[in-house]
Amino acid sequence: MPLTPTSSLAPSARERLTQVGRSRAERTRAADGRLRSLLSDAFAATGIPPTAGGVSVVALGGYGREELSAASDLDVLLLYDDRCPDVAAVAERLWYPLWDDRVALDHSVRTVAETSEAAAGDLRTALSLLDARHVAGDAALTIQLRTTLLAGWRRTAPRRLPELERSCRERAVRVGEIAALLEPDLKEARGGLRDGVVMRALAATWLVDVPQVNIARLRSGLLDVRDVLHEVGGRRPTDRLRADLQADVAAGCGLPDRDALLRYVYHLGRTMSHTADIAWRRAGRALAGRSVRRGSRTRPRPGPALTPLGPGVAAVDGEVVLAPEARLGTDPLLPLRAAYAAADHGLLLAPHTADRLGSTPATLPTPWPAEARRLFTALLGSGPDLLAVWETCDQAGLVNDLVPEWDRVRCAPQYSPVHRHTVDRHLLDTCVEASRLVRRVYRPDLLLVGALLHDLGKGERGERGDRDGEGGEPGRPARDHSVTGAEIAARLAPRWGFDQADTATLVLLVRHHLLLADTATRRDLDDPTTIRQVAAVVGDADTLDLLAALTEADARATGPAAWTPWRAALVGRLVGHVRRHLERGQVPAPGPLAQWQRALAREHVPGVVVEPPEIDGEPFRITAVAPGRVGSLATVAGVLALARLSVRSASVHTDGDVGVSIWTVAGEPPDPAVLRERLDAALSGRDQVAPRVARMDATHAAHGRPGLTAPADVRVASGASAAATVLEVRAHDRPGLFHQICAAVAATGCSVRSAHVSTWADNAVDVFYLTRPQGGPLDDGVAAQVAESIRTALDDRGTNR
Template identity: 50%
Template structure:
């Protein structure tokens, strides 16, 4: 059915006809995107015009006006209808009756309506008092009635906007900044608000308003396409959910992707991020231009008075060869020739970052279209300028974004295209892959004074996750790419090898420190062999911290910092020739030994719950902001017996205590003391409310160990009472055996979605498998539990390969079930 026929059906059948025609239009598979939005607006226009004509009965001095999104004809399936009934004030009673004949049919169909009834003077006065109203009126579109009334209002509102621009635009910028602070950046959010987040549809509308002021204009390249893409996604979101929502929730992304004909949810998010990045960058450039124009307007009258008239020329200060600063931006010198100077883009970018100034978009566009490509390998100056750019700290981010906006980054580093705007479906990560790489370089720039080769650190930071654009282990893929990139950049063979090793092993230190027994000589030997030299270890330590800090708050803490520092110290000793086969465990503290002796004397568990966290550890002289690790310290000494891990984990789950970190190990007792004690050093936090009393925890632990407390039953009852959130699908758990991780035990690694009772279930499954837990190292990273268990057979020896694989398989099956 054509749009003309749909409109005719709506006119002939009244509200019911409009509803049927609207439904048919929204379910047509052949029409989507701008054509459907236009058709929906036309259909609605005709219906409302019919209602107006029937209700007005020839009245003069009144018109129906679409404003806001409807005024722009951007009607998504569940969009509000923004309407203004404009009148000249001559017959208020007739206008009120007409309003009822318009609004009630809209409400009867269940459509959302944002309406107002005003005279032109009232509309202008309200716009002057409310910035959002003024923005809506900028898109006013005549629907029915007195065209002259609508036209005069549009003309007046636009004139008011241009006359008041010096006051209105700063207020609009502040409004955009407040919204960004509240909603976050669309280009990095896993569940973004397509309208309200920074780089979303509201920002695109704000750029239209700036252009309407004639004070400044946004970069046009790609802006219309970015806006169209976000509108298309919102249309699909409305259709798949049946709701008027702008939030792209995780559980709805696959359906939205399918509605748009995209491969998967990641492809969808990447397109959303790319669109948001275009709008956000255009906003940065536009607001900078607005500020420049307003400053020049404020200064110009004073200069004219001093200089006797004339327009003052902007001063140009040299920053580097071919690069100058002008009016708060970095631009090209008049003598610069990008077509003859292939290093110029990197030189300009480095100069801008060093000066803390933005790159002029005009300069970037000129270099992108005229600059010659760099030779392979790069000349030394190009490599030095890249290192300078990466080492400039926080200003690097805006400069890199300017280079990316015009395609210069992928021209310099073709492998960058695979990670550009790539989402990371992990709540721990704040950024997309590409922004995380830049954030890591920014963090690494803070550590350049503590390493001997800061250039290698910065380039490794830029490349450490470059393999995430390829299938398989991103560290393995990244090593290959980093080797190629480093050679292309111009590093020699030795430096290329170091950069490749840093990328390959960038997770080695933190994973080993948090998931391995550092008292096991095999652990230290394995790390020393992988690292190879003191210089690489020094760089890897700095890269580890920079990477974690750039990931997000959950990825780094004083606890992790101290574990990594301890590992680095031990591995350094091994690299210097020390024998790693020293004492198998650190001596217990006085507090731990007191608890252990009491447990031996009483034959029962003894625990200590310290409500105050320890002071934050220092990381290379700089204390971390938060008291870490999260939670409070729980120390438990238990006479060695089967089922301790499951019992303790189960009791904590029953008491609604979340396990942040967990360490379990056998404790050596002083000479002359008989018995064996297990020490559990855990960090826990209450899910809500206050912590339980230590006496209650101990009493329940005693009952759990003697079998009189049915932990499994208690947890099952609670799970039944609180079902899982619908629509959330976690990745499946994975259980693996770490090869050659220890000479004394078999190491089983568990990665799973964190949940109440998870550690209890794992402990009980290991007990059912007939293995002994020699030590455990559990940690929670965001929504993920990453745990390692050192297990042996009942005789205390590592499990044979097939038996270890069978235990891991059974454990994984249990977790999947």
């Protein structure tokens, strides 16, 4: 069910705000009546017949939009032409009585041509004139003015819209965003009343479809709050919702407290900002398309074609939509697939698509299947494009299906100036920051989910933060949000399909996400007891890496004051001490082969067995047998990649002179006989796999977003094994990644004793046990050379992208 800003208001608050809106309408009607009466008196005094024409009174700006507050100026234009014999006398009869009444008047006297010239010369004037509304006099003259102004606006839109968008960005930088300010400016801040005016102007260009009914509803909500703010402000009304006025404004709006007021205002502003972002993106594409059509000598092509992005999901004209074959209402993965496709490709998730998905839900089973969990964590790891996609999903009511506890943090204010954003936006910003740190951890999915969950315990009355500078609203009892968040994580993680061990890790991350920052800044790092206490909490080095990355992501998302070089150095020093105290656990070795797999290895070289998935669409297993020579593993990986199979995990075993690899893959289950023939052709050299995989990677890269993936991280895990050298590779996943790494290892002459491939979100974490041809670990120098060879190969591929 799509969300609306008023959906959480109590009936009493809705009634009170409705009364405020009625008062605003009454002020407009009163002003209209006064001006009509004054113009009638002016006609009588000057002897001009009312039916003569040639003069009209036009309301502009906020008055033209019928948005008069108690503190608003009366913006009035006296419009005339050569049929009016004495416009100066008419003007005097209009303005002087208003001045005598101490009305704040912004007036002008112009012809249609003069008004059109003023609009052409100044953007702000043009916006005000677009809201021209007839009040009294010659209605035909007002219609002529509006027709002229709108025609000029539409004609000059390609030139003026970039200027208007630039001014909006500059204003946002100067004033800030409504949902990021403890004292937001309801008019000028991003997402405020000024943006609503801009959206009206954008709609007037006819270039894009702007949801004007929604914009009007959002503006009405902000105007209601501003009207109450002006009443509370007394003789010095302000558009800034000052902290010392918030409690009184909340009461005037029928809301229980300032927390409820800020949530309401933030929701209005966030929705306005999101709507404006969508409109500007579409306007940009429309202007670009118009330029291409005008510059092309060819006939315009028919409408844009659908580009498939996944089952039931496609892209068209820069937006992700549902494909014709989409199983709406019966495919529970469809919303996640659409959201991830949009974020991964940097596209807009079409609002009407999100609304359709939200109004026709297909419930995910509990616990979630593995593919749902993969799509969810991949969405969280998609970087900055997560923000717009998540907001679209939230506006459509999809987020509550994914994270039932999201209501508690949606638009929840944070009363510390250290924080830049509301609780929900902070959680998403932490995911964005964590997506840049996934190379540092063995389980990126746990880092990303921990980022989403870490402050979910905030939002309800009484929760507080524990970092320096944080805190709940003054006067409220303090309660540790980390404890509440850990309880929420313990409920949500099993629902999302995480097993008991992963759930315990997520609970630990949420419960102790402030541990490193607090300890580093409040304890003696040279005291052995301090180190032992932290080590006892984290338990192992992998969890320490997760907690360290979450600490940094959380602090960076909070604001510059939370992650200074001093704090970063202290946390780094603490992590180093704890790491040295802990004994790094061995990378898990592959489990023993099943009896049938050993039999396959003895009887069939090459051999392939495909175990079909238990549920259609779920990952499945493939066992492949190949000669245990250097390079065979790369060949098998290449054959699987060319079969359009996405690797989720794999383990490799060497049994004598035969290699047995067990793969968990996603895709369409292949015919085992066909796959065996392809493997045989590749192993015998009849089919050159490497060039074909390279071409597939190039195609994949061409549809991605160049420059947005971090460089590969290749490291030697010292002391992880006494029998082999353990090499860890973290890189952005792509179809031919595992093949490329194996080929780079083979080129060095090393043997792969075993390998462990994991794909978390859109990142691969591959661990290789390497030995010399005659067995035993590599020399340190050789290991460093192998690591550098792999790093160079992956970076070259990244550059080619």
